[in-house]
Amino acid sequence: MEHQVEMVGRAFVDHYYNLFDSDRVSLSSLYHPTSMLSFEGQKVQGVDEICSKLKSLPFGQCHHVISTVDTQPSPFPGGIMVLVSGSLHLPGEDHPLRFSQMFHLIPIPEGSFFVQNDVFRLNYG
Amino acid sequence: MEHQVEMVGRAFVDHYYNLFDSDRVSLSSLYHPTSMLSFEGQKVQGVDEICSKLKSLPFGQCHHVISTVDTQPSPFPGGIMVLVSGSLHLPGEDHPLRFSQMFHLIPIPEGSFFVQNDVFRLNYG
Numbered sequence: 001m002e003h004q005v006e007m008v009g010r011a012f013v014d015h016y017y018n019l020f021d022s023d024r025v026s027l028s029s030l031y032h033p034t035s036m037l038s039f040e041g042q043k044v045q046g047v048d049e050i051c052s053k054l055k056s057l058p059f060g061q062c063h064h065v066i067s068t069v070d071t072q073p074s075p076f077p078g079g080i081m082v083l084v085s086g087s088l089h090l091p092g093e094d095h096p097l098r099f100s101q102m103f104h105l106i107p108i109p110e111g112s113f114f115v116q117n118d119v120f121r122l123n124y125g
Numbered sequence: 126m127e128h129q130v131e132m133v134g135r136a137f138v139d140h141y142y143n144l145f146d147s148d149r150v151s152l153s154s155l156y157h158p159t160s161m162l163s164f165e166g167q168k169v170q171g172v173d174e175i176c177s178k179l180k181s182l183p184f185g186q187c188h189h190v191i192s193t194v195d196t197q198p199s200p201f202p203g204g205i206m207v208l209v210s211g212s213l214h215l216p217g218e219d220h221p222l223r224f225s226q227m228f229h230l231i232p233i234p235e236g237s238f239f240v241q242n243d244v245f246r247l248n249y250g
Contacts, residue, residue: 002168038195038208043127070163070244075231076201083163083208083227083244098248100225102208106200119195119208123223123248 002073009071009082012105012113017064017086024054030115032106038119050118063089065096078107079116085123098123127198134196134207137230137238142189142211149179155240157231163244175243188214190221203232204241210248223248 019027028051036043037050044053066086074081082103087096104117144152153176161168162175169178191211199206207228212221229242 034200036197038197041193041195043197067249068166068246070166070246072161072163072168072242072244074199074201074229075159075204075241076199079200081227081229081242081244083225083246085225085246085248100208100210100246100248102206102227104199104206104229116200117197117206119197119206121193121195121208121210121225123210123225124192 005073005080006071008113009080009105010069012080012103013066013069013082013084016103016115017066020054021061021063025051027051027054031118032114032116035115036117040120040122059090061091065089074104076104076106080105080113088122130198130205131196133238134205134230135194137205137228138191138194138207138209141228141240142191145179146186146188150176152176152179156243157239157241160240161242165245165247184215186216190214199229201229201231205230205238213247 028047031047031050033046035050036045039053044050064086068085070083072081084101087098089096099122102119103115105113106116107113153172156172156175158171160175161170164178169175189211191209193210195208197206209226212223214221224247227244228240230238231241232238
């Protein structure tokens with residue numbers, strides 16, 4: 001059980017940042033109408049608002065490098081909590097930006113998960 | 126509702142780090158038998174194991190300074206998700222350690238909350 005939570009969490013993280021770096025608009029498939037995103041303190045809710053926010057970020061191409069992934073089962077049945085730390089590499093920038101991101105994943109009947117809670121923060125030194 | 130989630134989350138964060146810095150053993154009051162802590166990748170569960178882990182940290186006096194607190198309502202009824210970033214100041218150390226910590230708070234009948242999920246990570250530059 002614990003092992004499965006860890007495997008699902010890591011697979012989700014790989015999938016999420018792979019989509020983010022290669023085809024950001026397709027991240028919409030991972031959110032639901034109830035989903036919430038807090039991005040650097042700005043809160044948006046629902047698939048459309050979240051995707052607008054992600055599309056409006058002031059960089060096109062980017063590359064996430066993951067440092068740590070911690071997972072725990074949520075008390076919400078079948079849910080998974082994930083805390084990610086890593087760095088965001090932007091073209092033409094020498095210094096990557098360190099970030100932390102928290103996800104709360106909720107199962108859907110098809111055997112997959114959607115992101116109910118998503119909080120992103122850059123870590124300033 | 127959103128405002129209340131934010132107020133409760135911030136009050137919890139102030140309380141948690143105040144206890145941590147002044148009377149670490151009393152943090153036991155914030156955990157339940159089902160609680161989980163991942164500390165720098167090490168997982169422990171339950172009040173006793175969590176408090177043993179916190180007591181065994183290789184520093185006595187410490188001081189947390191909070192930089193950001195993000196809160197969202199959890200899909201678990203009445204639950205609150207919290208992501209904290211901040212720095213940990215240790216006596217005799219010139220450079221504070223940056224950290225991120227995620228909490229999932231669950232309401233208890235007395236009108237208070239306990240920590241069900243707790244993930245702590247230092248942010249290396």
